[in-house]
Amino acid sequence: MLYAAQSGGGAGSFMPILMIALLFGVMYFMMIRPQQKRRREAEQMQSSIGPGDEIVTIGGLYGTVASVDDETVVLEVAPGVQTRYARPAIARVVNKTERAESVHEEAEVKE
Incomplete structure (x- = not known):
């Protein structure tokens, strides 16, 4: 009887x-991806x-993009x-300018 209890422990x-492994899989699909x-x-x-895009910074400051560089963005937060x-x-773009629409219109005209 003691022998039967020990042989079942291998599968356990x-x-x-x-x-x-299942826990790591769930963490990957629920958190990392x-x-x-x-x-x-x-x-x-x-x-x-x-x-021209209106944006919000991570600090909550609203502004309009005046110019864009490779690493920086210059915002106009008030006139001047x-x-x-x-x-x-x-953090996010509030309003995109109409330049994106004009690009699509130019592409349709060229076709």
């Missing part, structure tokens, strides 16, 4: 390893910013008041 030692997707979307949004921010400091 595989179960904790399987549970740990969505975070990577949000980071890609933020980088895409920050790279598409252009002059311009401040410079790093691109990653842009």
Whole structure:
């Protein structure tokens, strides 16, 4: 009887390893993948910013993009008041300018 209890323990030692692997799999699909997707979307949004766009910084400051550089964005926060921010400091775009629509219209005219 003691021998039967010991032989069943071999299959039980595989179960904790399987549970740990399953836990890592769930963590990857629930936490890591969505975070990577949000980071890609933020980088895409920050790279598409252009002059005239109304944006919000991570600090909550609203402004209009005056100019764009490789690493910085100059915002006009009030008439005649311009401040410079790093691109990653842009949280979201409130209003895009109509330049994106004009590009689409020009592409349709060329076709």
